[in-house]
Amino acid sequence: MDYGRKRIRELSSKYRIPLIFGLCLLPSLMLGYLWQASKGSWLNSKISLLCETQRYKTDLLDGLPEIELPRMVYTKPHIFKPPRNDVLTMTPWYAPIIWERTFNLEILNEQFRQRNTSIGLTIFAIKKYVVFLQRFLETAETYFMVGHRVKYYIFTDRPEAIPNITVKEGREIVPLRVQNYPRWQEISMRRMEMISHYSQQRFIHEVGFLVCVDVDMRFSDSVGVEILSEVFGTIHPGFYAAERQAFTYERRLISEAYIPRDEGDFYYAGGFFGGTVAEVYKLTKKCHEAIMADKNKNVEAVWQEESHLNKYFVYHKPTKILSPEYLWDNNLGNPQFLKKKRFLAVPKNHAAIRNKRNLHLK
């Protein structure tokens, strides 16, 4: 015990001066630090306040467009009574699949009307395919986007063959003269190039959405704004129940459209897709570039641009998907789940319409 006290006394006398010095230095260092810190943060906040008021406009959130529905009376949705339980109405990435009974067109029409925008429908009628225009346009006038502003963009090598149809108010036929190609496959594929080109040059200034369809078709029931979304595709009527392995995706590795056997969600049809002009531009540009890359390798995908579209949708998931109601072929019968047939394939004699023989449409 004694030894311990003695030792402490010895040590404290030895280190007295440095100890006192240290004890004085510590508070002054702390004070100095606090002063610096407070001075710094004050200065910093002054600077950032100045920067922010310079960088940002303060009225950005004022005067935003508002969509406000009027009073509407309709059956309320019910958590335990889904309108459809016989079909898939939502993908795993939460994109709705559009079927009859799942939407209220009155709400959607009102919302769309208040957005004050319009729809461009792109149709290609090259060489003999002009024969399909009359029926296509007449049925579109009855069923397509009724009550909304529509521009029919008709890509053709024969503008003089466009039938003279009077369209309803707010609707317009816009002929776009384009070149033709000898092979039907080339004509079909080049649609990607032409849509992307015109999206950049023209459509982006004229319409909000683009809907891109085949011309050998007729509308037979309502096709309205329920189909519109950032980017949408349509389930091909021949493959809605098929397993992945049965999808006719491009399976050759050499093609840009190649999809491995363990990937893919649906088989989408080449004859009906769309979205905002910006999204359709991105889609068609990418597909066209892939088609050109294949061409350089002397490859053509098994289902031309439809194969490339399917590849695109594996890695850029559509934000909405149209059920086969939106693309049906009467040769496929009348399955129970199909409550409406909205857009139907017109029977065609493939050999006659795609080559130089004379054509007699049914």
Ligand SMILES: CC(=O)N[C@H]1[C@@H](OP(=O)(O)OP(=O)(O)OC[C@H]2O[C@@H](n3ccc(=O)[nH]c3=O)[C@H](O)[C@@H]2O)O[C@H](CO)[C@H](O)[C@@H]1O
């Ligand atoms: C309903 C559907 O999903 N159809 C697709 C399917 O064949 P389809 O047999 O339906 O192809 P198709 O003969 O209708 O050709 C596609 C489209 O290209 C245009 N065209 C074609 C040839 C011609 O001489 N003039 C002309 O204007 C026309 O708009 C036609 O609708 O596969 C094609 C690619 O192989 C396309 O992906 C189609 O979109």
Ligand SMILES: [Mn+2]
């Ligand atoms: Mn077709």
